[in-house]
Amino acid sequence: xxxxxxxxxxxISTVAKQxxxxxxxxxxxxxxxxxxxxxxxxxxxxxxxxxxxWPSPVHQGEGRVFTGRLAxxxxxxxxxxxxxxxxxxYLHDLLxxxxxxxxxxxxxxxxxxxxxxxxxxxxxxxxxRGGQLDGLIVRGWWxxxxxxxxxxxxxxxxxxxxxxxxxHVPQVQIENIQAMDQALEHVIERGGRKIAMVTGDMDHxxxxxxxxxxxxxxxxxxxxxxxxxxVLEHGYNEASGRRGVAELLKRNVDFDTLFCxxxxxxxxxxxxxxxxxxxxxxxxxLIGFDNMEFAxxxxxxxxxxxxxxxxxxxxxxxxxxxxxxGKPVDEVHLRxxxxxxxxxxx
Numbered sequence: 001x002x003x004x005x006x007x008x009x010x011x012i013s014t015v016a017k018q019x020x021x022x023x024x025x026x027x028x029x030x031x032x033x034x035x036x037x038x039x040x041x042x043x044x045x046x047x048x049x050x051x052x053x054w055p056s057p058v059h060q061g062e063g064r065v066f067t068g069r070l071a072x073x074x075x076x077x078x079x080x081x082x083x084x085x086x087x088x089x090y091l092h093d094l095l096x097x098x099x100x101x102x103x104x105x106x107x108x109x110x111x112x113x114x115x116x117x118x119x120x121x122x123x124x125x126x127x128x129r130g131g132q133l134d135g136l137i138v139r140g141w142w143x144x145x146x147x148x149x150x151x152x153x154x155x156x157x158x159x160x161x162x163x164x165x166x167x168h169v170p171q172v173q174i175e176n177i178q179a180m181d182q183a184l185e186h187v188i189e190r191g192g193r194k195i196a197m198v199t200g201d202m203d204h205x206x207x208x209x210x211x212x213x214x215x216x217x218x219x220x221x222x223x224x225x226x227x228x229x230x231v232l233e234h235g236y237n238e239a240s241g242r243r244g245v246a247e248l249l250k251r252n253v254d255f256d257t258l259f260c261x262x263x264x265x266x267x268x269x270x271x272x273x274x275x276x277x278x279x280x281x282x283x284x285x286l287i288g289f290d291n292m293e294f295a296x297x298x299x300x301x302x303x304x305x306x307x308x309x310x311x312x313x314x315x316x317x318x319x320x321x322x323x324x325x326g327k328p329v330d331e332v333h334l335r336x337x338x339x340x341x342x343x344x345x346x
Contacts, residue, residue, distance in 0.1 A: 012106045015051055019044050027103035070320060071133050072098050073112040073125075075140035077235070080113045089293035090309060091139070094161060097313020098137055105321055107134070119143050128155075135320045137313075142166055156323045160316035161309075163204040170329045172316040172336065176206055179305045179338040180213030180259075181220075183287055186303075187257050188221065190346055192285050196229040196255035198244030198265055200236040210261050210289065229253055236261070241268025249276060256284060257346075263288035263295050263304055270300070270345070286345040301344035312336050 016023045021040065029036045029044040036044075072095055074080035081088040095111065102109040110133070112125040122145055128136065135156040138146065141163045150157050159171035187195070197214060200207045215225050228251055231244040241260055245268075248255065258273075260266035266288030270280060278284050288295060291306035315334055322329045 015048050019047050023104040024100050069108045069133050070102050070135050071110045072137045075114045077116050090290050093309035094313045097310035098317045101314040101317035116141050135324045137316050158316050158320045168330050170319045170332045172312050172334045174307050175335040175337045176209035177213040181217040182340050184217040192257035194256045197259040198231045200261040201234050202232050237264050238268030241265035242272040245269045245272040259287050263290050263292040291341050303343045303346040304341050306339040306341050308336050
């Protein structure tokens, strides 16, 4: 038998099987993360050493050098939130899904954050420019400058949670149409009939799909959504939600239910409605999207749609690994089904 690097290195699956745990548990133990008892961690470390297992091995195949490293690049108008700041759980959950799947396949994951302006100016992170990666998961705003740059590098990539569908690029998105239909059904069951909506940036496919999904869901039920009941906002933050509600009130729109296209919008809308003397849900039922960390707080209790970002991260990583392995996935566009989370705001 040919004695090379690969034949002498065990896989994470082998370690997990011998230890009687999952691959994710092996990954967490070797990264010294929480969620694994010290006894289990020590057993996994011992077995990994006995099997000569090293996470993220460097190897070569089919003329390419594989580093065992992937990258997750988040791109937003402002610097992306990945930490504990308000709304940060959205990307954090996506990132953790990517991380768990990467390490489940024996690969490490590097994280990069970029603004739209940085991409336009081609100010790419040094770690990506250096080419020491097997592939890239791109989240957020997709720009032509990014495509040109990555294709010049010859770096495999996939899109997740992107602002638009891109031909010939594998990607994973949220199932927005189904989500809005389910949310409307819930509202109608609770007596909602006068619907209004505050959108996010309409250059984003999610804003387009969520508005269209609500309109189609209402049409199927013999209802309509007048233009006056829709405020097209820019951004996905609290200020956008406040401005949207202020505009609805300025128009004298009579509504008993307000859909906001993400939870930060809904948070801003909620505060403006309360300041204006409205009761939630007594006067207005309020629904957000994304199930961010603050939505479950007792004082907020926001009914929202869980985007299942961790699942999206796992799916996008698996799709990238398929692409790296040479599988024909360039035309694969996957959708993640959402879950309605009912709380007191409806």
